[in-house]
Amino acid sequence: EPEVTQTPSHQVTQMGQEVILRCVPISNHLYFYWYRQILGQKVEFLVSFYNNEISEKSEIFDDQFSVERPDGSNFTLKIRSTKLEDSAMYFCASSQGLDYGYTFGSGTRLTVV
Amino acid sequence: SQQGEEDPQALSIQEGENATMNCSYKTSINNLQWYRQNSGRGLVHLILIRSNEREKHSGRLRVTLDTSKKSSSLLITASRAADTASYFCATSGGSYIPTFGRGTSLIVHP
Secondary structure (H helix, E strand, O other), X not given: OOOOEEEOOEEEEOXXXXXXXXXXXXXXXXEEEEEEEXXXXXXXXXXXXXXXXXXXXXXXXXXXXXXXXXXXXXXXXXXXXXXXXXXXXXXXXXXXXXXXXXXXXXXEEEEEO | OOOOEEEOOEEEEXXXXXXXXXXXXXXXXOEEEEEEEOOOOOEEEEEEEEOOOOEEEEOOEEEEEEOOOOEEEEEEXXXXXXXXXXXXXXXXXXXXXXXEOOOXXXXXXX
16 A cells, blocks of 8 residues: 655754755655654644645744755655754655545654754 | 644553554544554555545444544454554545654554
């Protein structure tokens, strides 16, 4: 069964450093998303991406965050200057369309120290 | 807020019993989805039910949707220890972006 692949599975970074989280969505999916889950809390929407541009973003997705689809397969989330409160599990997801279920990756656990 | 809220927060049952989890939400939706999350892992999509549907089945899972009461339920029949996980409902409104609730933690004792 097709799956969404995320790398790395764990990332430890120093406060203020830039991190790039990588995702390979399912090849025939058109919509791509990033969510995050702070330990013990809800899964929170960050951003959606369609047709090579951001279609929706939440209040969390401020100027420190950016997304890119640099080629036909990868979808990346960049955090420019990490803060302690960015520590969370970051999930990438993709879907065939707006009214379809999402396929999530296994996540990247980001720890900012 | 559109997000669904699951009830109960925690559920502990014996293998073979049925497990029922509920989700309530506040505003109109286009669809409602149920996901499972094993500890420390990603979310697995279980079922999507659209606003014009009332019931859907997938294997041992049965989902109902009552838009007049703004609620949904997820029934897992003949539960197994492997069903132990957190279960989330996610509601989608006009933007079709699912908003997740806090989840129900299900423990199935062998």
